[in-house]
Amino acid sequence: MRKVFVSLTLAFGMFASAVSAETIKVGVVLPISGAVGGFGELGKRGIDIAYKNQSTTKNGDKIELVLIDNKSDKIESANAMQKLVSTDKVSVVIGPMISTNALAMTKIADDSKTPLISPVATNDRVTKGKKFVSRISFADSFQGIIAANLAIKDLGANRAAILFDNSSDYSIGLTKAFRDQYKKLGGEIVIETNAQAGTKDFRAQLSSIKAAKANMIYLPIYYNEGALIALQAKQLGLNMPVIGGDGLVSNKIFFDVAKDAGEGYMVTDYYSTSSKQTEKGAKFIQEYEATYKEPVSTFSAMLADAYGLAISAIEACGANDKICINDKIRNVTDFEGISGKFSLQNGEAIRSAVINEVKNGKLVYKTTIEP
Amino acid sequence: MDFLTLIQQCINGISLGSTYALIAIGYTMVYGCLRLINFAHADIMMVGAFLSFFAINSLGLPFIASAIFAILLCILLGIIIDKIAYLPLRSAPRISMLITAIGISFFLENIFNVFFGSTPKFFNAPEFLSQNINIVGISLTHITIIIPAVTILLLIMLLQFLYNTKQGMAIRATAFDIHTIGLMGINVNTIIAIVFAIGSSLAGIGGIFYAVSYPTIDPLMGVLIGLKAFAAAVLGGIGSVGGAVLGGFILGFTEVMAVAIFPNLGGYKDAFAFLFLILVLLFRPVGIMGDWKLEKSRF
Numbered sequence: 001m002r003k004v005f006v007s008l009t010l011a012f013g014m015f016a017s018a019v020s021a022e023t024i025k026v027g028v029v030l031p032i033s034g035a036v037g038g039f040g041e042l043g044k045r046g047i048d049i050a051y052k053n054q055s056t057t058k059n060g061d062k063i064e065l066v067l068i069d070n071k072s073d074k075i076e077s078a079n080a081m082q083k084l085v086s087t088d089k090v091s092v093v094i095g096p097m098i099s100t101n102a103l104a105m106t107k108i109a110d111d112s113k114t115p116l117i118s119p120v121a122t123n124d125r126v127t128k129g130k131k132f133v134s135r136i137s138f139a140d141s142f143q144g145i146i147a148a149n150l151a152i153k154d155l156g157a158n159r160a161a162i163l164f165d166n167s168s169d170y171s172i173g174l175t176k177a178f179r180d181q182y183k184k185l186g187g188e189i190v191i192e193t194n195a196q197a198g199t200k201d202f203r204a205q206l207s208s209i210k211a212a213k214a215n216m217i218y219l220p221i222y223y224n225e226g227a228l229i230a231l232q233a234k235q236l237g238l239n240m241p242v243i244g245g246d247g248l249v250s251n252k253i254f255f256d257v258a259k260d261a262g263e264g265y266m267v268t269d270y271y272s273t274s275s276k277q278t279e280k281g282a283k284f285i286q287e288y289e290a291t292y293k294e295p296v297s298t299f300s301a302m303l304a305d306a307y308g309l310a311i312s313a314i315e316a317c318g319a320n321d322k323i324c325i326n327d328k329i330r331n332v333t334d335f336e337g338i339s340g341k342f343s344l345q346n347g348e349a350i351r352s353a354v355i356n357e358v359k360n361g362k363l364v365y366k367t368t369i370e371p
Numbered sequence: 372m373d374f375l376t377l378i379q380q381c382i383n384g385i386s387l388g389s390t391y392a393l394i395a396i397g398y399t400m401v402y403g404c405l406r407l408i409n410f411a412h413a414d415i416m417m418v419g420a421f422l423s424f425f426a427i428n429s430l431g432l433p434f435i436a437s438a439i440f441a442i443l444l445c446i447l448l449g450i451i452i453d454k455i456a457y458l459p460l461r462s463a464p465r466i467s468m469l470i471t472a473i474g475i476s477f478f479l480e481n482i483f484n485v486f487f488g489s490t491p492k493f494f495n496a497p498e499f500l501s502q503n504i505n506i507v508g509i510s511l512t513h514i515t516i517i518i519p520a521v522t523i524l525l526l527i528m529l530l531q532f533l534y535n536t537k538q539g540m541a542i543r544a545t546a547f548d549i550h551t552i553g554l555m556g557i558n559v560n561t562i563i564a565i566v567f568a569i570g571s572s573l574a575g576i577g578g579i580f581y582a583v584s585y586p587t588i589d590p591l592m593g594v595l596i597g598l599k600a601f602a603a604a605v606l607g608g609i610g611s612v613g614g615a616v617l618g619g620f621i622l623g624f625t626e627v628m629a630v631a632i633f634p635n636l637g638g639y640k641d642a643f644a645f646l647f648l649i650l651v652l653l654f655r656p657v658g659i660m661g662d663w664k665l666e667k668s669r670f
Binding site for chain 2: 032033034037038041165166167191192193194195196198199200201203204205207208210211224227228231234235236237251253256257
């Protein structure tokens with residue numbers, strides 16, 4: 001009889017402890033479909049691996065991911081954020097990927113006092129003046145300056161052509177930063193022309209660039225159009241260095257389509273698999289390559305880091321204190337992530353940048369630039 | 372702009388315009404017969420590109436065989452769409468058919484989204500087609516020569532068919548008066564099926580060429596080019612086959628020249644194209660080669 005009693009108490013105790021463990025909801029908004037669906041796919045891989053390794057907090061609370069596809073659309077993004085805040089009551093939201101979509105979500109984050117971690121949206125306005133939005137990537141103003149420095153100081157290319165997308169906040173932001181710094185360093189911008197996302201023929205723009213006798217191209221464009229631009233530039237016989245931002249060669253499709261036309265393209269980025277890794281980073285590369293049989297993309301690493309940062313803030317504050325979670329995220333110091341070590345100051349990341357270069361159809365680490 | 376750049380831009384215009392032209396013929400044919408703007412047409416173009424992609428990568432067919440495979444299936448698809456979606460509505464108000472066409476268009480886009488995903492796929496055409504030729508500083512690829520040549524060839528073949536065969540005559544008669552022709556002992560539904568078959572095969576060919584020139588394909592690739600090709604058909608005079616081809620070339624040319632002359636406004640090249648369309652229609656509402664006596668002649 002006593003045995004039964006003891007085992008019953010034990011069973012009940014275990015049951016009770018299982019009940020006391022909460023489920024904490026984390027919202028994830030990614031472009032799984034639509035124009036930048038390729039980003040979303042890579043982002044999801046990062047989140048999936050990170051979640052597999054850390055699906056409970058150290059108090060034993062279970063994390064539940066609420067994933068919403070924003071279809072690469074800003075209105076869908078705003079709706080997703082609204083739903084996560086009011087219906088799902090999440091503790092923190094991670095995402096989305098691109099600046100235009102992120103900008104549609106920031107006001108809801110502030111109004112509802114829900115911390116939003118932007119993994120890779122780089123436009124300056126994403127975090128500017130916001131109390132509940134932080135980002136772990138650097139801003140366009142930083143990225144554009146690095147690109148201009150690289151062009152003038154390292155490549156000695158003083159006649160730049162800029163081919164950007166005037167419908168993308170990311171592209172406009174990078175262009176502005178690059179243009180200012182480039183002129184400050186004594187370079188001349190000989191032609192500025194636009195290429196809108198969704199179009200496929202850029203021969204007219206590229207022919208004009210060729211005629212303008214530029215000696216480099218700055219290309220703050222995403223991978224879809226970027227690959228076609230590379231291909232058509234080569235067909236038109238444009239032979240000059242090309243520098244892009246973090247979105248240019250960020251999907252396998254760029255290498256598939258551009259092939260040797262993309263050779264030598266340089267991009268400013270947060271992360272490289274061939275530079276020095278953190279302990280977490282090395283493990284991530286191993287797991288990622290085993291699962292997906294592809295080199296790790298920057299975007300996968302960044303999404304995994306956004307998740308890691310969110311969990312560490314939840315662990316420090318508990319699930320319901322969104323103000324505390326937000327504060328922990330916005331002012332984290334020396335967070336050791338997969339993409340390297342970084343700190344946040346009032347929601348803005350302070351981290352080093354790397355320059356990657358396309359060599360033999362692969363992205364190869366070139367140098368690191370400290371902030 | 373120096374002379375060489377000008378020539379280069381002209382070639383760019385022709386290469387862009389010829390793809391529009393090829394798709395525009397299909398719009399014009401169906402409109403001529405049924406007075407229906409077949410919005411699903413551009414999506415058949417997308418289907419053509421995907422089927423060819425599928426045949427190359429999953430069935431391991433060589434490029435030419437994959438193209439034939441894709442075109443045949445496009446023809447079949449065009450006929451099926453007509454039988455399922457448009458035939459039951461033949462005597463319904465014209466607006467019903469238009470709405471059905473939009474429905475078919477969304478259906479095709481979404482079903483391909485489900486099967487192939489929304490991320491663009493790389494269309495691996497033979498290297499030869501995208502190889503470069505360089506003549507005194509002007510570059511063009513093989514495909515930039517092939518597409519306009521094929522477009523013109525197909526146009527000539529189509530006109531021969533329309534004017535020198537029995538079926539061609541029946542098609543023209545259907546376009547002239549669809550109600551009377553049934554009374555003359557001609558099977559209208561067969562004639563319309565032939566029209567859809569021709570239109571869809573042209574869309575399929577257009578899709579494959581488009582995929583060769585711009586080797587990324589996705590389920591929404593037809594949306595923008597469909598709009599452009601439709602505009603080209605209207606510009607040339609909807610209902611006129613020659614007009615559709617002319618309209619396509621003019622539209623491609625306008626776009627390229629807009630970017631060449633105003634590089635800072637390159638992002639608005641579509642706006643330029645449509646502005647030009649509006650201007651033409653203001654002065655010539657029937658389009659460049661359209662007939663003022665609309666009901667009198669066709670094609």
